[in-house]
Amino acid sequence: MASRGGKTKKPTTYLGKTNKKFEHVKAVVDTGSSVSNYMSKIEDLRKNYRFRKDELFKRMKISTFSQLVLQVAEVVNLEMERISELDENSPRSLLPEQEEQTDGGGGTDRSCLLDVIRGVGELSTSGNNNNNNNDTVESEEKEEQHHREIVAPDPLSLPYLLLDIRDSDAFDEGHIIGAINYPSAMLNRTVNYLSKEICAFKNKPGKIIIVYDDDEKLAPQVATSLLQKDVENVIMLSGGMKVLHKKFPSCFITGTVPSTCFSPKTDRKGKLKPPPKVISNIGVEWYTPELLESIQEHLDEVLLSNESSRMSSRTTTRNSKVSSARSSAPSTASSYR
Numbered sequence: 001m002a003s004r005g006g007k008t009k010k011p012t013t014y015l016g017k018t019n020k021k022f023e024h025v026k027a028v029v030d031t032g033s034s035v036s037n038y039m040s041k042i043e044d045l046r047k048n049y050r051f052r053k054d055e056l057f058k059r060m061k062i063s064t065f066s067q068l069v070l071q072v073a074e075v076v077n078l079e080m081e082r083i084s085e086l087d088e089n090s091p092r093s094l095l096p097e098q099e100e101q102t103d104g105g106g107g108t109d110r111s112c113l114l115d116v117i118r119g120v121g122e123l124s125t126s127g128n129n130n131n132n133n134n135d136t137v138e139s140e141e142k143e144e145q146h147h148r149e150i151v152a153p154d155p156l157s158l159p160y161l162l163l164d165i166r167d168s169d170a171f172d173e174g175h176i177i178g179a180i181n182y183p184s185a186m187l188n189r190t191v192n193y194l195s196k197e198i199c200a201f202k203n204k205p206g207k208i209i210i211v212y213d214d215d216e217k218l219a220p221q222v223a224t225s226l227l228q229k230d231v232e233n234v235i236m237l238s239g240g241m242k243v244l245h246k247k248f249p250s251c252f253i254t255g256t257v258p259s260t261c262f263s264p265k266t267d268r269k270g271k272l273k274p275p276p277k278v279i280s281n282i283g284v285e286w287y288t289p290e291l292l293e294s295i296q297e298h299l300d301e302v303l304l305s306n307e308s309s310r311m312s313s314r315t316t317t318r319n320s321k322v323s324s325a326r327s328s329a330p331s332t333a334s335s336y337r
Contacts, residue, residue: 020268049239050216057223059238060210062247063306066299068160069178069252073287076153152285155180161201163211165222174255176212176241177284177291184218187225194229202231212237214258245278248298251291254281 155161155178162179164171171181180197187193194202201207211226211234213219223236237244242261244252259275266272281291 020266049243050220052220055220055224056227057220058235060235061238062243063299063302065210065237065244066248066252066295066302069287070292070295070299072158072160073292076158076286077289077292080151080153152178155197156200159206159208161197161207161209163198163209165211165213165218170214170258172255174253174257174279176244176252177254177281177287179212182211184222187222187229194231198226198231201233203233207233209234210237211235212240214241214260216240216242247302248295250278250280251295251298254284255279 158178162176163182164175164179165182165184166175167183167185168181171179175181180195182195182198186195198209201209209226209231211219211222216236216239219236219240223234226234241253241258245257245261257278257280262275264272264275284291287295
């Protein structure tokens with residue numbers, strides 16, 4: 001008896017509906033090279049990168065950039081500590097009013113009032129409050145040391161120049177720590193299209209210029225234009241702020257993270273959700289020891305995942321070669337009979 005409907009579907013071809021609630025859940029065990037892993041990598045490249053066949057510039061990976069920042073920041077912080085120690089060991093010059101107090105053994109009410117106005121820290125007219133004065137001096141030294149840690153070094157003294165090519169408003173909202181704003185519209189000028197920082201770094205040995213944006217919409221054009229203007233040591237940060245925030249959250253960006261750094265998500269009804277507003281490292285001008293420690297931890301995770309994926313792919317290719325050799329062995333043996 002013929003079936004009333006069309007062709008019957010095989011049970012093996014039936015795919016159940018995927019639950020959107022668990023779409024972000026991934027397998028814990030890495031099964032090596034497979035079609036699903038390959039397609040996920042292709043999808044990741046399509047979302048986060050904009051590769052072109054005719055690229056003239058070089059790209060810098062996020063992991064390479066993080067290693068560069070770690071090495072440079074450690075050297076800069078050590079140099080700043082050395083300078084601060086030299087400043088602490090050097091004798092401090094006293095104000096005329098302070099010299100009168102040290103010579104006379106005590107100060108008048110007028111001199112103490114002047115000291116309070118100038119911020120020396122004298123709070124009483126008696127000369128027996130040495131403990132309070134010591135506490136005040138220690139608190140001032142701690143505050144000065146904290147300010148020294150967050151002060152950014154001179155960009156011209158670094159081996160790399162980090163250029164944010166977005167407009168000034170986007171730069172003020174949030175950018176990578178240590179970056180300088182260089183809007184892409186500057187390249188449209190006929191004269192003075194290069195800033196003084198770019199001129200100082202242009203084709204200098206041991207110096208590189210790194211350009212970036214949020215999602216690689218403008219960075220490739222700017223890098224190509226700089227190369228055409230004889231700036232040969234320009235490199236583009238591959239992935240921009242989007243991949244940097246994805247792999248190193250709350251490590252590199254100061255201020256508000258751009259909304260383009262987040263992938264669009266939908267709710268149960270299929271409507272797009274507004275991107276989250278993430279604010280981190282407000283007012284930070286340079287990398288603190290806590291930030292460097294967090295960067296090192298995330299870098300170890302990135303390098304470990306890359307190494308495990310390479311090892312699994314090598315094992316899979318080796319097994320496939322062995323299986324193909326075994327399958328071809330009987331045929332070759334029969335040919336010699």
